[in-house]
Amino acid sequence: MDQGVGGAVADVAPHVRPPGRIRARMLAAIDAAAIEVFARDGFQGATTQAIAEAAGISKAQLHYYIGSKEALYQRILQDIVDDWIAVFGFADAHHGPRQVLGDYIRRKMLYSFEHPARSRIFTAETMRGAPMLRPLMGQSLRRTGQAAAVITGWIDAGLMRPVDPMLLLFHIWAVTQHYADYEHQISFFRGRDVGDGSDRERLIAEVTDFLLRGAGVVQAG
């Protein structure tokens, strides 16, 4: 239902007997269920009962696999953070802001479309002060600093107007994230599901255009 971005590498070779094949499948099902429940009710509000039901197993069985509710939540959070890193990937500065930022916006929008529940979990965790992300925030800051430096380089090169680079990254995040966090409201207001087939490219184009104009990226990119 809600598969990780990386895809399932271990499942390719059928003759391999990975340790705990059943276990791996159970964990995938549990993760999918937990993501929905955590996204809806938050960490404190989620119950292992609800997760177990969503996964179609008993509470006892769930605990056999997850250890504890907090461990499950931590593992999912870590997954999401890993996803961000893959989405964010931001190294090829020489391609210029139009392409680099455009690609980032596209990947981020696709993630919002395909993993809205994961996106919401991250926002919820951040809203409550991110107590369980603290250990990871150092590297997150470092990565953001690097990206900001790249942007500064573009500004100095006259490829875009002089904006606060970090604020720009926030704004890109805010707008793209919105399509996941406010999915229900957007669907209700627009009268159609967010990012359903034919709509995706239009939304991506509109958002990209909006953000690049806001950033003052010059036409030539």
Place this chain on the structure above:
Amino acid sequence: MDQGVGGAVADVAPHVRPPGRIRARMLAAIDAAAIEVFARDGFQGATTQAIAEAAGISKAQLHYYIGSKEALYQRILQDIVDDWIAVFGFADAHHGPRQVLGDYIRRKMLYSFEHPARSRIFTAETMRGAPMLRPLMGQSLRRTGQAAAVITGWIDAGLMRPVDPMLLLFHIWAVTQHYADYEHQISFFRGRDVGDGSDRERLIAEVTDFLLRGAGVVQAG
């Protein structure tokens, strides 16, 4: 409450205790406490114990005032929605997009700075599907539709580029809201509290500039 015709004499004197003074103060303290707790833990995750402690009273005393956790939450949600209406106010189309949108962005940013917890409660409620906002979403949609019509008018008048008006409203919301929802992260990344004194105007200016450029509002505004 039960005043005689013309008003009873005993009620004139200003030293008379106005009915419900204690109650009014308690409710204000409870609301303040509940807003923090709901913003941190969500509706399901919040406990009346935590709210009572934050308000400095006992659980029994809390329930004496609130009726039920759900009623308290509903009341706070309603307050927030009322706040939005005041912030949104969007009627004077003839002043043009630069001023009207600029004022809206400013009010919204100030609200994020001054009431971040309230802002987060709204986002959290929306993220979980807004089960308790459903009855109010009709009028919310109507108001948004009216604002979109105003924007369309500006586009037709050549005052801004042709964007999807509703998406523009989403984007403005997303960016301004971000300063409340991601307050902790932003503070951590920028090394200073969001919107503290001297910073406010800079942030408002940067956000306003970014959003109006994104909307393609022409310079003359």
Place this chain on the structure above:
Amino acid sequence: MDQGVGGAVADVAPHVRPPGRIRARMLAAIDAAAIEVFARDGFQGATTQAIAEAAGISKAQLHYYIGSKEALYQRILQDIVDDWIAVFGFADAHHGPRQVLGDYIRRKMLYSFEHPARSRIFTAETMRGAPMLRPLMGQSLRRTGQAAAVITGWIDAGLMRPVDPMLLLFHIWAVTQHYADYEHQISFFRGRDVGDGSDRERLIAEVTDFLLRGAGVVQAG
């Protein structure tokens, strides 16, 4: 609503200023309310909140008058026992079983019609082992013994067949009481309120006939 059998003696002389006129009226209203609630929910199940609401006063005011829930219940129980003594009155043995038992049956039936809630409170208290009637049961047993002796006298005189006198008293009680305790069921089954106007005499006649035949009271009475 549910006035005691004895009527209000103290209200006759209007020039008399009985101590606590207001108090007396409050107590009467409280008693009426409490009787309904205790009859419906039992002693343990009744709440002072429900009684206060039925009496149209606040919980604090209720406690000002009643002292405690248990004291209120005890007082009402005592009232009911006093009512029984008045209804039971059984001294004129020489009038013979037909008249003495017939009059008793009639009074008991009228009490069931007019004070069904009081009747039910007594049955409920008896059903749970009568913990609060214990102190009064000695005199109750004595009175019953006296009545049994009268019946034995009638039997010896050939005025009725040889029944166990105490069982006969139980049976009379059981049948007459049934019209109060099972009021709801009887109304539902018969399609009319128990003992409404025109029906009363028919029910009394049928019950009297049934019980006296069961007792084998000879026709001459």
Place this chain on the structure above:
Amino acid sequence: MDQGVGGAVADVAPHVRPPGRIRARMLAAIDAAAIEVFARDGFQGATTQAIAEAAGISKAQLHYYIGSKEALYQRILQDIVDDWIAVFGFADAHHGPRQVLGDYIRRKMLYSFEHPARSRIFTAETMRGAPMLRPLMGQSLRRTGQAAAVITGWIDAGLMRPVDPMLLLFHIWAVTQHYADYEHQISFFRGRDVGDGSDRERLIAEVTDFLLRGAGVVQAG
């Protein structure tokens, strides 16, 4: 309980633990405990704490089995109603009133002797308006109507005097039920437990005689 067609092989061996053995024993113990507590304190007055203590388990364990206090009460009520149907069984009209009514009275008296608490729960539920018996009262009325028709047939055949058939059924119920509802009082007054060994037949005989005479059932029956 859930046997495959023809019986699964694995279920044949007697050493296999039948599913829910523990559960069945717990439920039986809980029912027994709950019947006593509900009979004593009523539905509202009964506490799950008291029931758990009477069953010798913890409150949490109790709720693991019962779902809710109301569900437990409903289940017990349904059991009692099922008992009534078995006791009432009233189909063999041609045996005449003496035998049919006599058998019914005997069964009802035995039920009062052996299940006084169950009997009291029914009376208590009826006294408070039978809110949880409402759905079952239609069929109860139907059954009573059929019994009344049988009695009418006997009257027409001259086998008993012309009584109101429904009232007769009420009176039989009232008297037999009394030995359960007023068990404590009767034991106290008579100085011996109701229906203990040697006494049962005497009480049944006396009650049967009393009721059949009241009904005017002719000697030959």
Place this chain on the structure above:
DNA sequence: GATGAATGAGGGTTCATTCAT
């Protein structure tokens, strides 16, 4: 691996009662 049973802690809420005004 899977499941029913068990549990101490805590969930939201109501209780009878008291107190200051």
Place this chain on the structure above:
DNA sequence: TATGAATGAACCCTCATTCAT
């Protein structure tokens, strides 16, 4: 007298977790 406020205990029920089988 009357009322709003307050409270410790108890209410029904669910929680995350463990354990025996």
